[in-house]
Amino acid sequence: MPVPQRRQAPTQADVARVAGVSQGAVSAVIGGRAGQQRITAETARRVLDAVQELGYVANASARSLKGKRNRLLGVHTFESVFPISRMDFYHEFLIGIEEEAVAEGYDLVLFTSTEETNGQRQVYRGGSNRLNIADGSVLLGIASDNSDLARLAAEGYPFVHVGRRDVPGADIAWVGADYGTTTAELVGHLAALGHRNIGYVGDAERYEASGDRESGYRAGCGAAGVTPSVLFTRPEGLTTEWFDGVIGSGVTALMMENEDAAMRVAGFAHSRGLAIPQDLSIVVLIKTFSGPTPDRPWSTLGIPRNDMGRSAVRLLIEMIDAPDSPPDRHILLSCTAPENSTIAAAPTSR
Amino acid sequence: MPVPQRRQAPTQADVARVAGVSQGAVSAVIGGRAGQQRITAETARRVLDAVQELGYVANASARSLKGKRNRLLGVHTFESVFPISRMDFYHEFLIGIEEEAVAEGYDLVLFTSTEETNGQRQVYRGGSNRLNIADGSVLLGIASDNSDLARLAAEGYPFVHVGRRDVPGADIAWVGADYGTTTAELVGHLAALGHRNIGYVGDAERYEASGDRESGYRAGCGAAGVTPSVLFTRPEGLTTEWFDGVIGSGVTALMMENEDAAMRVAGFAHSRGLAIPQDLSIVVLIKTFSGPTPDRPWSTLGIPRNDMGRSAVRLLIEMIDAPDSPPDRHILLSCTAPENSTIAAAPTSR
DNA sequence: CCCTCCTGCTATTTCGTAATAGCACCGCGT
DNA sequence: ACGCGGTGCTATTACGAAATAGCAGGAGGG
Structure with missing residues (x-):
């Protein structure tokens, strides 16, 4: 031929x-x-x-020039897209985003040119906004400055944030995970297992999502008739004295926002001869542990990452296609309840 | 405001x-x-x-219609980019590609709009060629068909194929892994360990890379004074009778192109009471196993995936910047030699 | 005082495709 | 014979950016 x-x-x-x-x-x-x-x-x-x-x-450029669209969807992450350490966290979102882009016939632009020397990425660089090359963008990651988002929104650029994001004065479209509901249900589950004293250890840094988890915890405690007990700290702030105090106060279950913190608590428990989960149930609300995978996986909330990625793309395309009659720009997707690997019935006595 | x-x-x-x-x-x-x-x-x-x-x-479509640059590099895979099953295989390439794109200040376009209903992707799809929107592209994966590549080359579109690729009548730029040299060295290594009878089990489907491995094997045999013995087959073609014959003929080491085939051989060895690697050394030349990670990792050639991705991007940018004085458009990168996990000295007697 | 040259812009064309306006031609009716 | 409508095209324009041709206006020289 x-x-x-x-x-x-x-x-x-x-x-x-x-x-x-x-x-x-x-x-x-x-x-x-x-x-x-x-x-x-x-x-x-x-x-x-x-x-x-x-x-x-056909020449696709000429075609899209006529259509006034590029059929390009941007993906902007505030950190590199494929870094090994973050792989578990972002990869599944990207799979969902890609799957939906395939289904809708869009190509994806990974904005990698926006990286500063410190590894951080920002939308506005040198005053210009490269995102405009795409018809709209999906934004991923936590380390962003709200002002970038506010400005993007003010300019009318179509974008969807993955993860709930409230920016005062701007109506940001987002797709989030419903941590609150699942966390509340989880408290109920623990109560049903006999736990009457359930502690909550939150990150010192507060985000929208962490707030959701905390209020879910409080709501769950209210429903189960359990007194809430909340501590905000960094993992380093957790000391042996604190742990002894917690155990002494009769806590039989801990809900932890931070996996590193949970690892510390596991160490304390081990040194005090307490078994997890027989003596102490632990739930990790979000997997952030940067080290190797532990032998026994934590009981943890399942984030519907794939679905969140897909939904974000779908919502974005709706916004691009019908900028004037926006659909519901805020989507909350259910988390899956944790497995019982580090959850057990409350100890009868200690 | x-x-x-x-x-x-x-x-x-x-x-x-x-x-x-x-x-x-x-x-x-x-x-x-x-x-x-x-x-x-x-x-x-x-x-x-x-x-x-x-x-x-600037509008990307208008610019590329005029034949100008967009600082966009395309990434075209002939399969989906983030499929779980293929994750190990492509992910590392993508990391390298992204790293280099970041360093050079380019954004990446993932061509996801080219997927057919059967999951295959092709460059010329739906009567149009989307690649034009990028200044040049990196192509990944096993192309079903050389004609797409020949046509792209004939049109003068700048692209680099990851993996060696020889298309008759077209000078395709590629970045490959030097399987041949490493395979030859490996034969020498086995010979130095006392193996005089080293079998080669190749895939029935032949690609450029598989040919490299085979000729490396033959060259290594020549250098080591060992008689080559090659079989091409699918994993299902490997039978107990074949295995018994191989062992009976005195083979003490097998080089296998296909990890699934190696799993079969391991099964046969187990049923015959032969230990790997004490009684039989096995080297897997390319990891293609689709199942779970085996307990003991195979001795396998290390493909410099990250470096291949980076080099492909560097070469591509050179081609874009200087289309008339092309640099060396064919780059071979060394593989890393395998660990000794399923390689041992030849058994003294059997 | 007029002609030339230079400066700093504007006007026009180009790329490939798609949409719209418009034009020849045919057949038919009266 | 003349008009009328329908058919099957062609001609033209627009899309956004970039390159080129060209044009006003001022300075300078003769």
């Missing part, structure tokens, strides 16, 4: 020349818009023959 | 209107071609102010 040795791809004009018709006729035949424009079967055949002969394919 | 509600991205014409100049002047200022076109500092300032005010960014 001889490959046409053209230096440049054939255009509709080339096809038209071969078929002996005008460029417009070629466009009509290829576009299949027989409704608006009348083409005889004979002409269509000649055009299609010429297409075949020259190996014509 | 009035919010510039931009329903549609501003164009150079919009900028020109605000700055009180013509569209051509805006283009000249932005393009920085002060050499050919004279613009006063005052006019340039007004234009740049308007750019800032409107948040203007």
